[in-house]
Amino acid sequence: QFYRFIIFPGKWIKVWYDRLTLLALLDRTEDIKENVFAVLLVILVSLLGFLTLNQGFCKDIWVLLFCLVMASCQYSLLK
Numbered sequence: 001q002f003y004r005f006i007i008f009p010g011k012w013i014k015v016w017y018d019r020l021t022l023l024a025l026l027d028r029t030e031d032i033k034e035n036v037f038a039v040l041l042v043i044l045v046s047l048l049g050f051l052t053l054n055q056g057f058c059k060d061i062w063v064l065l066f067c068l069v070m071a072s073c074q075y076s077l078l079k
Contacts, residue, residue, distance in 0.1 A: 038077045045073050 002014040049070040052058065058066045 042074045042077050045070060045077070 002016050003019050004012045005015045006012045049066070053063065053066070
């Protein structure tokens with residue numbers, strides 16, 4: 001059994017989960033204060049990451065690892 005997950009109006013993909021499992025997986029927050037706070041934290045992570053990379057604290061492979069950590073932080077905050 002699959003669920004039609006709508007990406008855009010008229011565009012959907014098949015997801016092989018039931019509706020409740022899919023909603024638990026995505027877990028969208030309805031509280032506007034929490035969403036605004038999360039976006040502000042994501043912006044803060046971006047600015048601090050930019051300043052860190054701009055100062056040259058990370059070199060070579062550490063730049064890639066630092067960017068991966070920043071991306072995972074932003075993903076966790078926005079999820």
